[in-house]
Amino acid sequence: MNSNSSTRRRRVPILALLAGGLTFVPVSAAPAQRENVWLCQVAPNPDMTYMLQPNSSFVTFGVPFRTNELGFRDGPIREKTPSTLRIMCVGDSVTFGTGVTNEQTFPNVLESRLQALASPGTVIDVINAGVSAYNARNIRGLMETHLPSLRPDVVVYTFVENDMDDSLSVGPGGWLITLDPTQPPDAPFMMDDFPGLWLIQRKRMDTSGFLSRIKGLFDTQFNEVCATPPPLLLGNHPETLRRWGMFAAELDRMKALCDQAGVPLLIYAFGLRGNAEPIVTRLKGLCDERGLPLATTLPIFEYSTYTDTHSLGYDSHCNPLGNELMADRLQSFLVEQGVLPGDFFARPIPVQPYDERFDPALSASLEAKALSAPSEIDITGGSGIIGVLAGIEANGMMARTGLVRLGGPGDTIQVEVSAPLSSPEAPQWLSAKIEGVAVEGTTEAVAGRGLCSFPIPDGLHQATVEVEFTAHGPARIPRPEDRVRGAATQTVQIHRIARIERAEGI
Incomplete structure (x- = not known):
């Protein structure tokens, strides 16, 4: 999920409703004071493109946070000792934790839970290396840059469907701009939630006054876009195949980096049951081909209830309860995969019976709806x-x-x-x-x-x-x-x- 494009996320709170490829009908407007204000700099690895400015204080929807020496939304990097179990969480703004405190992000919730079960003298270190608006290439570049020095024991990549969007880059003053440095400067900025963003921009052109925009914004066409998986990522059209091909290549590179470091790579996909099944089906195929373990949030988030129960309400990112559930699902996934050595823990780690199965007919119906283009x-x-x-x-x-x-x-x-x-x-x-x-x-x-x-x-x-x-x-x-x-x-x-x-x- 993205959170700080100047044209999509940061200065116009209403546009943040499209964060993360999940086109979203809000239940409330973001108060004016809940701005995203954070600045970036050019990253040392060109494939990362940008990074948050290190050792700096910013806000995410009005919630203060501070970056560490690597530009991560986390505390200072601790020395790794034989008694340290380190989990590195990489991803975009779902991992980063838009709109919640540092303690409420799912990587930090996971760390607190596991530390409470740890043996005396053991340090459970879950590094939140999520960066808002990162795509798959950016995430792989971050892994390439930091895996050797951080030496994690396991890497968790939280996939979101807009990880196949183009990359943002750093503009004047440290603000992000919709310009992918790998593309010509006159190229369009490709993103999976484009139809919903288009409708929001059009409503802003056609109406005046913030309250009237909110009232008239979400008409029948917008609701239809919200309920439909992103057409750009479905079917076998040329751009769809190109996007998935680029993503598959990045997934191969992520796996190769982890294999070289002797570290397991786990894929944790964010999505809502009743909406994300076609994307998850395609992702599962890629993971199965590569022998990569996959877990999803489909067992914990439903499209019909997510907005009211597990989102921020004015934005599609998880609220504290949503992050708690994400941490719990991830904890069970880690245990199931056998990557949490028992000698680090004094007590058994609870595991919930999450059911990843879904109706193939529903998935096919959702995909058919997304591919039903207008004439x-x-x-x-x-x-x-x-x-x-x-x-x-x-x-x-x-x-x-x-x-x-x-x-x-x-x-x-x-x-x-x-x-x-x-x-x-x-x-x-x-x-x-x-x-x-x-x-x-x-x-x-x-x-x-x-x-x-x-x-x-x-x-x-x-x-x-x-x-x-x-x-x-x-x-x-x-x-x-x-x-x-x-x-x-x-x-x-x-x-x-x-x-x-x-x-x-x-």
């Missing part, structure tokens, strides 16, 4: 937005590329578009790839409005298709200081995208 996306009218996966802002301005999915039937993709930066000397025009295949289209992108048409390849006329548009010609690429304020690359302006038969039109 038309009306950017101007704000409908069909669950089909927008990346690169098109709430005002229709597109980054260098934009990614959408459209359901069938139909043999043509037609786009209503304006080219505000076009000139005779430097024209703007669109090209498209449909399911990864470049197609030739007709283009009339002009300063007013024009139509672009792209034929859908044979064999796909009845199927849902993923379409990647590329804008050629001039672009406005924001400066880093503008990105801190939420600016993004702008090329053409998309008004409407529809799937039609050639004889039809928008």
Whole structure:
């Protein structure tokens, strides 16, 4: 889960509702004083990209916390002795503990519980190495940097579905910006919760006044997005396969690092029963292939009750009770895997009988719902937005590329578009790839409005298709200081995208 992107999480508390890939309908608004205020610096390992500034005091939703010498939200690193059992928890803001005190984060709850059962002279050291907004590459970079010196006895990676998002980077003043350093500066920022974020941004454009935004924000379309697993991570479309492929490669690297250090790696997946089953199914396949133990939070969190019972209420991160349950589930997982040597403990460690089984039919139904794309996306009218996966802002301005999915039937993709930066000397025009295949289209992108048409390849006329548009010609690429304020690359302006038969039109 992410917590400190200047455009998504930190300065606009309402946007924090989308933290962690869990698009979320709140039960209350975050009070204005509950801001996330923490600053970052460039990390020593480029794959980490950034780290929290070490030995500094910050707040997470108004809760004070302090970083240690490594920039972790934890106490100073203790010397490891033969009587120390060290567990290293890596992950994003679920591990970090957005919105709760240090003592209430699940790594620290786990440490307190195990220490109370430990033998005299034994030190149970659970290191909270979670960093808000980290993706899988960032997490692997952190492991690569710190495993040799920390020498843990076990590593627990808490997976969240937005670990496949692009990486944030450090902007002016230490604020994070939506710019992945591995991508071109005009590329869109890819994230699994994009449709929900789009709807929130659109509501902020269409309404005024904080209370009116809260009242009118969560309409039927937003509720539908909240209840649907992220389409970007499901199916066998090109970007989905690319995201999972990159994640699988990072998982291989994490395992190799732990194997080299002689340390077991355990995967602990955050998700809600009744929502996360399709993602968990895919993750389980990867873990089984690699012999990696997997436990999830499906036995403890239900989609229908999580917001009221286990979340912060104004944000999707766990409240203290949610963190308590996460610590208990992890404790049982560690015991089941035999990674807590008995000679470190004076008393038996309690183990709860958590049932990881779920209904395959429900998982298939949830995935089918996520893959049921609209046949038309009306950017101007704000409908069909669950089909927008990346690169098109709430005002229709597109980054260098934009990614959408459209359901069938139909043999043509037609786009209503304006080219505000076009000139005779430097024209703007669109090209498209449909399911990864470049197609030739007709283009009339002009300063007013024009139509672009792209034929859908044979064999796909009845199927849902993923379409990647590329804008050629001039672009406005924001400066880093503008990105801190939420600016993004702008090329053409998309008004409407529809799937039609050639004889039809928008």
